Amino acid sequence: MAEITLSGVTRNLSKANEYLLGWWRDQRLSEDKRFDFELALEELFINAVTHGDLQRNASQVVQISLAVEKKPQTATVSMRISYEGPMFNPLTVATPSIHPTAEKRSLGGLGIYLTVSLMDRVDHEFSDGLNITSVTKTFDHAL
Amino acid sequence: MEFSTDQRGKFTVLSPHGRLGFDEASEAQKVIEDQVQACDMGVIVDCSELRFLSSAGLRAFLLGAKAAQQRGVTFCACNLDENIKSVFTISGFDRVVPLFTDTKDAIERLQ
Numbered sequence: 323m324a325e326i327t328l329s330g331v332t333r334n335l336s337k338a339n340e341y342l343l344g345w346w347r348d349q350r351l352s353e354d355k356r357f358d359f360e361l362a363l364e365e366l367f368i369n370a371v372t373h374g375d376l377q378r379n380a381s382q383v384v385q386i387s388l389a390v391e392k393k394p395q396t397a398t399v400s401m402r403i404s405y406e407g408p409m410f411n412p413l414t415v416a417t418p419s420i421h422p423t424a425e426k427r428s429l430g431g432l433g434i435y436l437t438v439s440l441m442d443r444v445d446h447e448f449s450d451g452l453n454i455t456s457v458t459k460t461f462d463h464a465l
Numbered sequence: 466m467e468f469s470t471d472q473r474g475k476f477t478v479l480s481p482h483g484r485l486g487f488d489e490a491s492e493a494q495k496v497i498e499d500q501v502q503a504c505d506m507g508v509i510v511d512c513s514e515l516r517f518l519s520s521a522g523l524r525a526f527l528l529g530a531k532a533a534q535q536r537g538v539t540f541c542a543c544n545l546d547e548n549i550k551s552v553f554t555i556s557g558f559d560r561v562v563p564l565f566t567d568t569k570d571a572i573e574r575l576q
Binding site: 332335336354357358360361364365368418420423424425427429432433435436439440 | 520521551561
């Protein structure tokens with residue numbers, strides 16, 4: 323498992339993305355499969371920083387862990403985002419209503435809705451003061 | 466984030482390049498709204514060079530659609546790859562921002 327720990331500030335989103343990109347290439351995974359994890363990383367990282375109110379305290383961090391299990395025809399990638407803060411389960415955020423007109427649309431809850439829709443599995447646990455959200459997806463990948 | 470613009474008849478074609486996520490959303494929102502205010506009949510966002518779109522990026526599209534509605538002009542998108550298109554369809558934004566195959570298709574069907 324690969325891990326990086328970053329200060330919980332929004333400007334570190336680009337570092338998180340660079341880390342994911344580097345790890346993905348090191349693992350020789352298909353570039354066209356990275357999009358869903360890039361999206362999940364952004365939504366969960368920004369969620370952690372904003373809902374965890376991490377920017378108030380410079381010592382607050384977000385930890386990102388990445389792992390892959392390769393089989394002859396598939397790869398299963400797992401990503402875990404954890405941070406210390408008040409319990410916040412993004413999976414309890416109300417599903418956004420999909421109104422057809424621009425004026426009635428809002429964006430609340432859309433990030434986690436997209437994440438859940440694009441991943442095979444999303445889990446959240448709160449343990450020892452840590453919010454831990456894990457996402458997993460299996461895709462075609464010939465060794 | 467880089468944008469290029471092109472005038473096709475009475476439509477402005479706006480092409481964002483690269484990522485449109487949290488870090489780029491504010492700038493993109495301003496560029497889109499400025500183009501909506503300045504256009505003649507409407508703005509077509511050509512997504513052929515757009516590599517990434519998140520919920521923050523969708524906000525720029527939503528505000529563009531709202532501004533276009535207020536001005537009474539068209540706001541749509543075209544040339545979406547599979548990943549970008551899935552973000553639009555899953556979120557239901559394909560009903561807020563009409564999607565077309567390419568700029569030619571958009572102009573023909575909007576005129």
